[in-house]
Amino acid sequence: MKDVATRAGVGLKTVSRVVNGEPGVTAETERRVREAIAALGFRRNDSARVLRKGRTSSVGLVLEDLADPFYAPLSRAVEEVARHHGALLINGSSAEDPERERELALALCARRVDGLVVIPAGADHRYLEPELAAGVATVFVDRPPGLISADTVLSDHAGGAREGVAHLIAHGHRRIGFVGDQPHIHTATERLRGYRAAMDAAALPVHDGWISLGPTAPERVRGEVRRMLSGPSPVTALFAGNNRVTATAVRVLSERGLSTAVALVGFDDLELADLLSPAVTVIAQDPARLGRTAAELLFQRLDGSAAAPRRVELPTRLIPRGSGELPPASD
Amino acid sequence: MKDVATRAGVGLKTVSRVVNGEPGVTAETERRVREAIAALGFRRNDSARVLRKGRTSSVGLVLEDLADPFYAPLSRAVEEVARHHGALLINGSSAEDPERERELALALCARRVDGLVVIPAGADHRYLEPELAAGVATVFVDRPPGLISADTVLSDHAGGAREGVAHLIAHGHRRIGFVGDQPHIHTATERLRGYRAAMDAAALPVHDGWISLGPTAPERVRGEVRRMLSGPSPVTALFAGNNRVTATAVRVLSERGLSTAVALVGFDDLELADLLSPAVTVIAQDPARLGRTAAELLFQRLDGSAAAPRRVELPTRLIPRGSGELPPASD
DNA sequence: CTGAAAGCGCTTACAG
DNA sequence: CTGAAAGCGCTTACAG
Numbered sequence: 001m002k003d004v005a006t007r008a009g010v011g012l013k014t015v016s017r018v019v020n021g022e023p024g025v026t027a028e029t030e031r032r033v034r035e036a037i038a039a040l041g042f043r044r045n046d047s048a049r050v051l052r053k054g055r056t057s058s059v060g061l062v063l064e065d066l067a068d069p070f071y072a073p074l075s076r077a078v079e080e081v082a083r084h085h086g087a088l089l090i091n092g093s094s095a096e097d098p099e100r101e102r103e104l105a106l107a108l109c110a111r112r113v114d115g116l117v118v119i120p121a122g123a124d125h126r127y128l129e130p131e132l133a134a135g136v137a138t139v140f141v142d143r144p145p146g147l148i149s150a151d152t153v154l155s156d157h158a159g160g161a162r163e164g165v166a167h168l169i170a171h172g173h174r175r176i177g178f179v180g181d182q183p184h185i186h187t188a189t190e191r192l193r194g195y196r197a198a199m200d201a202a203a204l205p206v207h208d209g210w211i212s213l214g215p216t217a218p219e220r221v222r223g224e225v226r227r228m229l230s231g232p233s234p235v236t237a238l239f240a241g242n243n244r245v246t247a248t249a250v251r252v253l254s255e256r257g258l259s260t261a262v263a264l265v266g267f268d269d270l271e272l273a274d275l276l277s278p279a280v281t282v283i284a285q286d287p288a289r290l291g292r293t294a295a296e297l298l299f300q301r302l303d304g305s306a307a308a309p310r311r312v313e314l315p316t317r318l319i320p321r322g323s324g325e326l327p328p329a330s331d
Numbered sequence: 332m333k334d335v336a337t338r339a340g341v342g343l344k345t346v347s348r349v350v351n352g353e354p355g356v357t358a359e360t361e362r363r364v365r366e367a368i369a370a371l372g373f374r375r376n377d378s379a380r381v382l383r384k385g386r387t388s389s390v391g392l393v394l395e396d397l398a399d400p401f402y403a404p405l406s407r408a409v410e411e412v413a414r415h416h417g418a419l420l421i422n423g424s425s426a427e428d429p430e431r432e433r434e435l436a437l438a439l440c441a442r443r444v445d446g447l448v449v450i451p452a453g454a455d456h457r458y459l460e461p462e463l464a465a466g467v468a469t470v471f472v473d474r475p476p477g478l479i480s481a482d483t484v485l486s487d488h489a490g491g492a493r494e495g496v497a498h499l500i501a502h503g504h505r506r507i508g509f510v511g512d513q514p515h516i517h518t519a520t521e522r523l524r525g526y527r528a529a530m531d532a533a534a535l536p537v538h539d540g541w542i543s544l545g546p547t548a549p550e551r552v553r554g555e556v557r558r559m560l561s562g563p564s565p566v567t568a569l570f571a572g573n574n575r576v577t578a579t580a581v582r583v584l585s586e587r588g589l590s591t592a593v594a595l596v597g598f599d600d601l602e603l604a605d606l607l608s609p610a611v612t613v614i615a616q617d618p619a620r621l622g623r624t625a626a627e628l629l630f631q632r633l634d635g636s637a638a639a640p641r642r643v644e645l646p647t648r649l650i651p652r653g654s655g656e657l658p659p660a661s662d
Numbered sequence: 663c664t665g666a667a668a669g670c671g672c673t674t675a676c677a678g
Numbered sequence: 679c680t681g682a683a684a685g686c687g688c689t690t691a692c693a694g
């Protein structure tokens with residue numbers, strides 16, 4: 001910038017004015033400055049700008065896996081809101097590892113992002129306290145924060161699962177299996193809670209063997225689904241705890257030729273779910289809306305909102321397509 | 332940092348040493364510094380660090396849409412490689428708008444990302460010349476850069492499409508439709524080139540009505556597919572130019588009850604494609620490998636490689652699943 | 663092992 | 679309309 005000023009024969013501040021489009025520069029002066037910028041290939045260094053201004057116009061997003069079809073649209077929605085506020089989005093995947101989540105979040109804070117959207121992998125977020133105290137706006141999405149209080153945007157996981165299971169019960173099922181994600185993940189236990197609530201409400205017993213929480217790796221899910229479908233009192237319907245579980249369950253049922261014999265409702269919608277036979281009934285969340293809502297809360301904070309931490313719960317939606325309306329196989 | 336130094340009764344440089352884990356500090360001194368850091372809630376400001384060091388340890392990725400199932404894994408792969416090099420990833424979606432691509436790329440450069448991975452929306456990348464001259468490593472993926480020369484990683488679009496169409500021809504088809512993306516998009520025209528090459532090689536005529544390039548919005552694709560399937564000489568097979576077109580084509584065929592009467596091969600794999608009936612035959616790219624390869628080239632540049640711009644072409648893979656092996660409906 | 667000075671490239675506050 | 683000085687929070691190069 002100094003070189004530009006020298007070459008244009010003006011002061012440093014004048015170059016700054018031109019670069020930032022501030023008023024108060026003669027057309028002629030501006031022309032000379034622009035010429036010098038072009039000749040020297042000058043590119044403003046935002047790091048220096050940030051250092052003075054305090055704001056970076058960037059926000060961070062820590063999620064589980066950017067490539068997951070549930071999180072990708074969420075991330076995109078955050079990006080879009082950020083864009084409208086003139087901010088860039090830096091995102092990182094925690095791979096469901098609390099330590100990695102922490103490293104990422106702190107690295108983003110060290111870059112002085114103005115705000116942070118976090119989909120927690122861990123259960124203790126006290127490591128963020130100094131950052132919060134320093135004014136980094138923070139919003140949690142999809143899962144609540146642990147041991148600190150902050151804005152949170154969640155889907156109604158328990159309510160959605162309950163509705164899905166009640167739907168199966170309404171279609172005559174009494175033995176319903178639940179295959180979900182690992183028990184330390186909030187959404188997994190909430191959905192299980194919904195399952196239990198629906199079974200309870202219908203006064204149906206729940207066998208231990210009908211419930212399985214754990215990694216959503218296909219091998220494990222495969223084994224659990226097979227197990228639930230065999231033995232003395234096999235389930236006649238399955239509730240799949242998330243999109244990965246649903247995909248594997250559909251595969252197992254289809255391979256075994258059971259796809260029209262075992263009812264299935266999945267949490268989270270799937271691409272092409274409507275084209276399978278039977279089409280897959282799901283409890284859909286709206287990932288883009290989750291992201292948008294979280295980002296909007298974030299920018300409200302950045303605009304100075306000092307309200308108490310808010311908790312927003314978004315409804316889920318039952319989409320009946322066929323697999324969830326199958327009657328139980330006769331015993 | 333100054334406050335920390337004062338409180339710990341040491342010099343500024345000593346605090347810097349502790350924060351960066353540099354050697355040459357007594358255990359006792361270090362303890363005092365750490366205590367002061369904790370008491371004051373000190374958080375290092377990386378902006379200042381960047382300003383001095385010149386490197387930000389961050390790379391930028393400009394893509395079309397972060398939520399697209401093709402780009403999400405590509406982005407994730409770039410992130411993973413960046414992580415291994417200690418860098419964060421900032422990504423932005425151009426929404427297929429050249430102006431937005433330019434704004435994003437330049438904004439990333441102003442943040443002084445060390446390198447840039449670009450999936451071009453535009454056809455003229457001369458706006459990046461000053462950045463390249465200033466040493467910003469840049470790699471293009473999925474589509475080549477326009478009017479500048481830089482490292483590029485592409486799938487073999489023409490070869491893949493040619494193989495897919497030849498596959499349909501080998502199964503007896505002579506009237507094959509091609510529905511692809513907009514003609515200014517490199518991958519669209521390359522794939523069309525592959526289609527023509529396969530038809531030519533089999534000495535088959537190509538009617539204008541069998542080819543349609545344009546936006547991949549479902550409404551348009553729907554109309555074009557319907558048109559190709561009706562009229563005096565309807566096509567007996569379709570080649571879908573990308574994942575969005577394939578999804579819509581599958582929908583149309585299935586709604587019209589033609590899914591076992593019209594053969595279909597799609598470019599790009601789809602989640603659950605193997606579970607549809609018939610399962611969908613595709614020409615698969617490996618988006619994660621594209622991202623990984625691009626990121627690796629990028630970090631080679633950052634490590635000082637000054638070789639001439641390289642062009643890497645990755646093979647595609649035909650995955651026969653059923654829809655592409657259907658025989659032509661008898662005329 | 664430790665620290666004072668200079669400087670990275672901008673912006674802010676002020677003065678002409 | 680324009681510019682010189684000070685400072686954002688670090689690191690570099692040097693000296694003790």
